Amino acid sequence: MIKNPDYLLSIIIPTYNNAEFINGTLASILVELTAEVEIIIINDGSTDETDEKIIAFCKNIPPLQIKYIQQENQGISITRNIGLANATGKYIAFVDGDDLISTDYYNVLLPLLREEKYDLVEFNLTRDQKKLYNNKITDATDIKKEEIIISDNNYSVLTPIFRASQWHLVNKIFHRNIIGNEKFESHRNYEDLILVPFQYIKCHKILKIEAKLYYYRINPAGITENIRENDADDIFFAMRKMSDFIKDKNHLRTIATYMMVNCFLEGRKIIRKKKGFYIYKNEVLSDIKSVLNNSDLSVISNKVLRKMQYPKLDEFISKLNYKILKIIKNRYRRKDIR
Numbered sequence: 269m270i271k272n273p274d275y276l277l278s279i280i281i282p283t284y285n286n287a288e289f290i291n292g293t294l295a296s297i298l299v300e301l302t303a304e305v306e307i308i309i310i311n312d313g314s315t316d317e318t319d320e321k322i323i324a325f326c327k328n329i330p331p332l333q334i335k336y337i338q339q340e341n342q343g344i345s346i347t348r349n350i351g352l353a354n355a356t357g358k359y360i361a362f363v364d365g366d367d368l369i370s371t372d373y374y375n376v377l378l379p380l381l382r383e384e385k386y387d388l389v390e391f392n393l394t395r396d397q398k399k400l401y402n403n404k405i406t407d408a409t410d411i412k413k414e415e416i417i418i419s420d421n422n423y424s425v426l427t428p429i430f431r432a433s434q435w436h437l438v439n440k441i442f443h444r445n446i447i448g449n450e451k452f453e454s455h456r457n458y459e460d461l462i463l464v465p466f467q468y469i470k471c472h473k474i475l476k477i478e479a480k481l482y483y484y485r486i487n488p489a490g491i492t493e494n495i496r497e498n499d500a501d502d503i504f505f506a507m508r509k510m511s512d513f514i515k516d517k518n519h520l521r522t523i524a525t526y527m528m529v530n531c532f533l534e535g536r537k538i539i540r541k542k543k544g545f546y547i548y549k550n551e552v553l554s555d556i557k558s559v560l561n562n563s564d565l566s567v568i569s570n571k572v573l574r575k576m577q578y579p580k581l582d583e584f585i586s587k588l589n590y591k592i593l594k595i596i597k598n599r600y601r602r603k604d605i606r
Contacts, residue, residue, distance in 0.1 A: 278357030283365025313341030
């Protein structure tokens, strides 16, 4: 390992049971790698051949700036925190152990990071692997870029970002000073949703790049493809965290409303997917009330606002519809049997 306390970029790669994909991930990371970049791989107690694959891969390349950390399984949030604790770069990036980065990743991003003008750099991801390689960038200066500058507590410039509520970690690079001592919330999924919006709020200058530099693999074994009922709790936790944060910050109320409403809708969607109807825990009912007290109600649609104002009615109607549909389906089944 090359010891360099002044890396420009640290790339944190958490991995768990990614034996099928980890070689491809590491191969994409090492293409065009420069001495300005350190790679931190954390194996979160994999039970497949991930460890053997990583060790074998690293033996076949010259000693580079790679840290490989093995640990007992602790979950994705703690694993990313271990990466943060070991990162020495001025900027921090995250790559999942089953994804790929573009061959243009360093060519496009490193010159921008060297300027140290931006607190956060955001680029596009794709779920189509062909698009990662078929759109080779010949001149990085031709890429469409948008600077977002936040000054005088005018956070309205963040409205499109908070309205879209796309909080993926992997298509963003953070200045280390922005993340500071913050950590991912332990033992929770949707850790990006719980952390990322607050990083935008701390920024002064953001750069958005219209270039697909990351391939986000749809992995059937991944967390996002295996929704748990408790995932709704994690999403509502993010909603509550934002509501508490903006309680006395009127200048953030409007943009935060978009994020909180999105959390409400996404958590609600998971509940229905797992149970068949909407039902809210008492803690969540209290959280929804707090969110409404801290929100800019003018940016919430009337339909969604009614659901948030009358969640018990929302429950009742949802359960009633569920029961009616169940009765209808049972009747059709009986007819088919006859």
